[in-house]
Amino acid sequence: MDHLYFNLGSVAGGACFEVELRGSAARVCLMDDDEYQAYLDGDAYEYYGGFYDFSPVELEVPYDGYWYLVIDSNGRRVKVRVAQIFDD
Template structure:
């Protein structure tokens, strides 16, 4: 599975705004679920299919989070930019 991601520490209540040049899945994962995602297991996430841009997700708790962009198995690339609006 091909995907792109950025990881960083966020604070609870931060709002991330993801600008996309095409429709893609935008998911937010903690460290445990990112590991499950990479290994093809079942994982829990925030976000989903972004059919519009910018796509926004609120950070549920402080800590290390992974913002993952993927096309659900389809080929191609997505240009994206992540902006953080602190609470």
């Protein structure tokens, strides 16, 4: 299964991430550890996010846990930048 992923590690609920897509629209999926494993295994899974044809995308982590950010551009070339957003 071709996809880009970012291991965000252990993240507190409420943390926000900004995803910048360049070159293609893509499905951007924020998944906890269990859902990412289901995704890799080809099982049913749930995620936060969706298909985006604009950038940047902001996603908020819904609860404390270990998180992954998956970018699926359906085989199209895409450049991705991910940054955590901090409130001042």
